[in-house]
Amino acid sequence: KAGVTQTPRYLIKTRGQQVTLSCSPISGHRSVSWYQQTPGQGLQFLFEYFSETQRNKGNFPGRFSGRQFSNSRSEMNVSTLELGDSALYLCASSWTGSEGYTFGSGTRLTVV
């Protein structure tokens, strides 16, 4: 079966712009979580969606937002990009969220 698919793989954006990242979970998975990975802070939880509802949220500013569609696909948006937003953004999916998560390969965002 297909794994978790994240698009695009790489992005370069300018400070002040906004960006949208996409995640297609494994078929049937209803829980989608997003993480930011940086060399300094490591892996940090952004938010989790389940059946189109945000169920959990990490400690990130409001510039970071997300949503989930009825087919469980999810998008995250970052507005007014800052240099510090440069990171690998990982998406992970699970059936219900009560078992282990399967991760995607990530989208590497570079803000210049």
Add this chain to the structure above:
Amino acid sequence: AQRVTQPEKLLSVFKGAPVELKCNYSYSGSPELFWYVQYSRQRLQLLLRHISRESIKGFTADLNKGETSFHLKKPFAQEEDSAMYYCALSGRNYGGSQGNLIFGKGTKLSVKP
């Protein structure tokens, strides 16, 4: 505060030697703990869940609530075990989901021939 600490950034052992990757956590409640592994140029993948008490690729991990630890162990390391290992804690108090994982900074295991 909920926190996961992996004290070693890098652990280097020889093939056939025992390996122990340390993980300590801070959590007020009943924790759900996991080990994730990332091999070179591969995705992050689940290795172990404490709740299932299983052994995967020869690795085991026991939850010690008294010492708030969840160390990963393998009696005889293999070269193919070389990877980045992350210990993670599930913040189940947020609605029962395990989707909000708190990760340690990771330990890079290098197994030398």
